Amino acid sequence: MDRRRSLRLIxxxxxxxxxxxxxxxxxxxxxxDATAHEAAAAALWPRYGDAVLAANLEGVMTLYSDxxxxxxxxxxxxxxxxxxxxxxxxxxTTRTTEFTVTPEYTHVVGEGxxxxxxxYREATVPTGEAAATxxxxxxxxxxxxxxxxxxDGQWRIMYLMAFTDSTVTR
Amino acid sequence: MxxxxxxxxxxxxxxxxxxxxxxxxxxxxxxxxxxxHAALQAAGDSFEAAELAGDAAAVGQHYTEDATAAFDGSPxxxxxANLEALFGGFFSAQKVTRAEITVTSAGASAPTVATAGGxxxxxxxxNGTTRTDNWRWAAxxxxxxDGQWRISYHIGFLEVPATPTPxxxxxxxxGGDTAARLHPPP
Numbered sequence: 001m002d003r004r005r006s007l008r009l010i011x012x013x014x015x016x017x018x019x020x021x022x023x024x025x026x027x028x029x030x031x032x033d034a035t036a037h038e039a040a041a042a043a044l045w046p047r048y049g050d051a052v053l054a055a056n057l058e059g060v061m062t063l064y065s066d067x068x069x070x071x072x073x074x075x076x077x078x079x080x081x082x083x084x085x086x087x088x089x090x091x092x093t094t095r096t097t098e099f100t101v102t103p104e105y106t107h108v109v110g111e112g113x114x115x116x117x118x119x120y121r122e123a124t125v126p127t128g129e130a131a132a133t134x135x136x137x138x139x140x141x142x143x144x145x146x147x148x149x150x151x152d153g154q155w156r157i158m159y160l161m162a163f164t165d166s167t168v169t170r
Numbered sequence: 171m172x173x174x175x176x177x178x179x180x181x182x183x184x185x186x187x188x189x190x191x192x193x194x195x196x197x198x199x200x201x202x203x204x205x206x207h208a209a210l211q212a213a214g215d216s217f218e219a220a221e222l223a224g225d226a227a228a229v230g231q232h233y234t235e236d237a238t239a240a241f242d243g244s245p246x247x248x249x250x251a252n253l254e255a256l257f258g259g260f261f262s263a264q265k266v267t268r269a270e271i272t273v274t275s276a277g278a279s280a281p282t283v284a285t286a287g288g289x290x291x292x293x294x295x296x297n298g299t300t301r302t303d304n305w306r307w308a309a310x311x312x313x314x315x316d317g318q319w320r321i322s323y324h325i326g327f328l329e330v331p332a333t334p335t336p337x338x339x340x341x342x343x344x345g346g347d348t349a350a351r352l353h354p355p356p
Contacts, residue, residue, distance in 0.1 A: 071287070071306060071308065073242065073306075073327040073328070073330065074330050104238075104246070105238055105323055107283075107310065107322075107323070109279045109280050109283050110279065110280045110283075113279060113280075115279075115285075115310050115323065117238070117240065117323060117325065142240045142246065142325070143325075144240065144308060144323065144325040146285070159308070161287075161306075161308045161325050161327075163242050163327035
């Protein structure tokens with residue numbers, strides 16, 4: 001199984017959230033707008049998928065916090081630079097033709113912090129030199145992570161764990 | 171590798187410790203990180219004991235009633251009763267002879283919500299043969315009215331064995347995903 005594919009998936013995937021928005025503390029906490037938080041979390045994945053489908057490495061990476069850690073089966077834990085290197089290699093050798101993330105668990109933990117988990121699915125075709133010998137693949141798996149709203153108001157992935165359940169060669 | 175894992179999981183703690191939800195005062199509202207870490211490790215130790223005893227009901231007590239677990243090799247399972255059944259199925263097929271659960275990083279995200287990540291290693295005896303399973307996991311916990319932290323969401327995957335063929339490392343997984351995965355992680 002090509003772990004690079006699962007990695008990209010993961011990337012797209014989702015997560016449980018552990019993080020927080022890192023906003024200043026206040027004496028009287030205002031109520032959290034759970035609906036808005038859920039909507040923000042839900043909106044992140046389509047952007048992620050669009051960036052993956054366009055092989056837009058910068059677009060994908062901007063959805064990760066600079067402090068992000070990604071924990072994917074088959075790879076050592078990665079920080080953002082390590083993830084960027086790996087995704088760059090993936091985008092150079094495969095093209096993603098389908099990418100979906102389906103959250104199944106969403107917990108608005110607090111202001112600017114959402115934990116989310118669910119499933120992902122990705123279809124890829126080899127490109128470049130790999131096109132001659134590689135085969136189209138469809139892969140699906142599960143993820144959990146933490147989404148945080150950072151100081152600039154943007155929601156990003158702070159932590160992500162993911163593993164592949166299956167890879168199907170078409 | 172161990173160091174990498176530590177750094178990642180350390181990142182989780184950092185997230186929970188350094189970034190508190192707006193509107194909260196860390197010292198007044200969020201439990202101290204070291205206190206939370208100790209409490210979650212204690213829960214892990216108790217989980218170990220339940221595994222070694224093959225006691226699915228005792229394992230279930232470490233989860234909230236509505237907990238969800240997504241373990242590599244098992245279907246996503248929701249609800250304490252269903253999780254007990256999952257572990258019960260495992261215990262009926264093999265015996266855990268060694269369990270080591272380590273909370274590498276932990277911290278509070280909210281007054282009653284904590285997160286942790288870590289490793290787990292088990293020796294499982296099946297038909298006279300012992301197999302070692304090593305896991306990486308992350309979890310969300312909630313603090314119950316009884317003062318106990320219980321897992322509300324749990325995800326974990328089996329570590330891939332050390333790569334024997336340098337030409338394929340690190341992007342290929344030796345053995346793929348077919349390694350024995352009968353054992354849900356802690």
